[in-house]
Amino acid sequence: MNFNANTSSRPAFGRKVKRVSHVDAMGYSPYTPSNPYNNPEFSNQQYPSEYVNTQASFDGPKDPGYGFSPQTSYPNIQQQGINVFGQPIVQDIAIQYGQQLANTGKSMVQQEIKKIVPVTKLKYYFAVDTKYVMSKLGLLFFPFTHADWSIKYEQDGPVQPRFEINAPDLYIPTMAYLTYVLVAGLVLGMQKRFSPEQIGIQASSALAWCLFELAIYSCTLYIANIQTSLKLLDLLAYSGYKFVGIIASILLSILGEKTAYYCGLGYTNLALAFFLVRSLKAQVLPETSQQSAGYYENSVPVVGNCPHQSPNEIYKCRIEQLGNFFINNTSNYSFIHYYKYVYVENLEDTFCASDSLFEIISWKWLVCTV
Amino acid sequence: MGFTLWNLFEASLLCLNAVCILHEERFLAKIGWSAKSPSVQGFGEQPTAKAQILNLIHSIRTVARIPLILFNIVTIVLKLILG
Known part of the structure; x- marks a missing residue:
């Protein structure tokens, strides 16, 4: 009687108590959303009267006129509530959950800071x-x-x-x-x-x-x-x-x-x-990139603009554009495709060689178009 | 003692105000500086300095209008209080 009444009157305690009973019965599942009001243990008719009773009981022990004494029911619940958090699994999960929360919060704050202050650039x-x-x-x-x-x-x-x-x-x-x-x-x-x-x-x-x-x-x-x-x-x-x-x-x-x-x-x-x-x-006025741009604009079909500034990137960009141009404009697809990627890969380590590569590509292009 | 951050703030605020109160039809259109005036620019050509200035003015008028109201209010209140 006491037990039922208290669970229904104070949802927080009630849930804990119910958890304990379920842990003992069928293993641990603390985060299932359990609503004591829908539990079939409690009948609906029983419910309101007990609610009134316990409300009164929590008003204080000065009121001795009720059928049960709050002094006995209250510590009982508290003890069981402590038991829940005393279990190692619960502690582990609580710690894990807290750490997860803290980590997500930290990463969110870091992202916000990165948006405002360009840390890596600085x-x-x-x-x-x-x-x-x-x-x-x-x-x-x-x-x-x-x-x-x-x-x-x-x-x-x-x-x-x-x-x-x-x-x-x-x-x-x-x-x-x-x-x-x-x-x-x-x-x-x-x-x-x-x-x-x-x-x-x-x-x-x-x-x-x-x-x-x-x-x-x-x-x-x-x-x-x-x-x-x-x-x-x-x-x-x-x-x-x-x-x-x-x-x-x-x-x-x-x-x-x-x-x-x-x-x-x-x-x-x-x-x-x-x-x-x-x-x-x-x-x-980067001399190298200007020279290269002027040189290659004469010999190579430029499709689109090169937004990059460093010479390396300009070379890469031009080669890719050239490859796209071939792919779009010639029938010899596989041949050109192969050369495009080979040249771009070569570029990574042999930067100086790309001059001659470019001449080869332009020559091939001429042959293809003719 | 010369030129402080507050002076810089006031000066830039006044300059931005000056750009924002230019009237699109009554003033800018008459001297051919309207944003709607046809700009002759071929594909791939670099935009001229005048076009860049017009673009800048137009962007300031579009973007800075609402924040400027706020900044003006704050400045006026500060000036009223602090003199």
Whole structure:
């Protein structure tokens, strides 16, 4: 009587109790949605009266006028409820379920972060080591003797900065920006003009100029419709390299007076201009890809446009287009199909050989059309 | 002390406002800058600088209108409160 009444009155406890009985009876199945109200054990007529009774019983033990005492029924249920969670299987499943929930939550959060902040792209820009930083700083201060300004490309993109001195990184600009703010505060302090909000003003001002520069660059690139492999973060990196020169000239102004400052500013400006012109020339006007494009446009039917920038990708793209062209335009399907894939595969390891391959393909094409 | 992030925000807000209030029929159509004006561009040709500017203006007018209302309201309220 007590047992039935309590199960029906408090669904939470009732379910637990019922689970226990079922576990004992037929093995463990905790997550089957069991509704005590539909259970045939309880008749519908029995139901409302017991409900009323137990409601009253939970109001408190001060009411002794009922047929049963709550003191006996309550601990009984609690004990059985604890028993459910005391079972090792239940614990395991609960732990597993919790871990699953936590993992899904973690991955969702990571995906959301990845949508907002391009983490993998940023990782590329911070892949630096000490040797790279030292040589890059040397390059920034004395770029005049550097000969090779082109960036090497791997299969899927440019080489990381730590292996390629010409690749733009974001580590030097970030550190230079922070150092610039601190050094500016230092100099202001030496001139007795420092106040704590000056730091914030300097930081905000420098950042604002950078963003302004970035906006102008991207607007110019868009309006002049310049096809380039430069991305927004590359532009940010190149606009951030100027802080290195600014820091140097400010430090010179501590040592000497105004003349030292202006001399330093002039020299670093010159060096930075030289550096930027050379490295951007290599990026905005990629000679190799232009040459190859001009060469192959004469000898090879180009179907569609090549959106890729690196020479390797342009070759690949052209070869694939050529293969498609053959397949569409000639009857000798299997022959062409075979060559298309052989050439594309060869391309992966013998990059230089693709020139001669291209000539072979063009020759074959001529033969086919004739 | 010159040019801060807040100044940059205000300046870009005003510029975007200026682009957005250009009237399509009363102003842009008269000087031939309307988005509906026929653009002569062959297949595969690079679009000219003028076409790119027009495209940019049109995109700003399309995309930035609703957010601009919000940003303007926020700025006005801030200005009213902080002076």
